[in-house]
Amino acid sequence: xxxxxxSTANASVILTPASGSLVSGKLQLLPMGDxxxxxxxxxxxxxxxxxxxxxxxxxxxxxxxxxSAGEHFNPTGKxxxxxxxxxxxxxxxxxxxxxxxxxxxxxxxxPGVALANGGSNDIIGRAIVVHAQADDYSxxxxxxxxxxxxxxxxxxxx
Numbered sequence: 305x306x307x308x309x310x311s312t313a314n315a316s317v318i319l320t321p322a323s324g325s326l327v328s329g330k331l332q333l334l335p336m337g338d339x340x341x342x343x344x345x346x347x348x349x350x351x352x353x354x355x356x357x358x359x360x361x362x363x364x365x366x367x368x369x370x371x372s373a374g375e376h377f378n379p380t381g382k383x384x385x386x387x388x389x390x391x392x393x394x395x396x397x398x399x400x401x402x403x404x405x406x407x408x409x410x411x412x413x414x415p416g417v418a419l420a421n422g423g424s425n426d427i428i429g430r431a432i433v434v435h436a437q438a439d440d441y442s443x444x445x446x447x448x449x450x451x452x453x454x455x456x457x458x459x460x461x462x
Contacts, residue, residue: 314461315333315428317456320455321453322368322454323436323452323453324368327349329344329346329454331343337413337415339414341412342410342412346402348406349406349434349453350406350436352402353401353402354437355436356399356434357432357434358376358377358395358396358433358435358446359377359397359427360431361375361431370454373433376393377395377417377427380394383444384441384443385441389441392441395417395427395430396439420460427458428459428460430458432458435450436449
């Protein structure tokens with residue numbers, strides 16, 4: 305099997321409400337070093353609260369509750385955890401922090417994933433999902449982060 309090429313593509317995701325929420329936003333994804341860097345903004349979140357955000361296995365946000373996106377992206381078969389602190393799904397990310405206006409500014413690096421490299425760690429075409437509560441980074445299989453309140457498919461930038 306050929307080795308995957310390094311990421312060279314940029315991507316974006318437009319997150320739309322799920323489960324009756326008003327959460328929406330847009331993220332830019334850029335290949336950087338050992339992974340992908342996410343930048344952007346989400347609004348409509350619970351004010352002054354933390355919310356889980358994950359890459360999910362399927363790029364399908366068609367279900368009202370975003371269940372169609374499947375489970376966390378986990379091609380390595382690891383237990384759920386916190387990125388950069390031991391075993392974790394490649395789709396596990398640090399919680400978002402919403403401000404007093406219910407807005408979270410995203411500026412986060414996700415190691416181990418890639419954009420359009422053709423490898424098992426490629427996240428193009430997968431979904432990003434935001435949850436109603438914070439991820440506790442330990443409860444299996446998904447961090448006890450509550451309902452899915454926003455979902456968007458990662459698409460290659462043109």
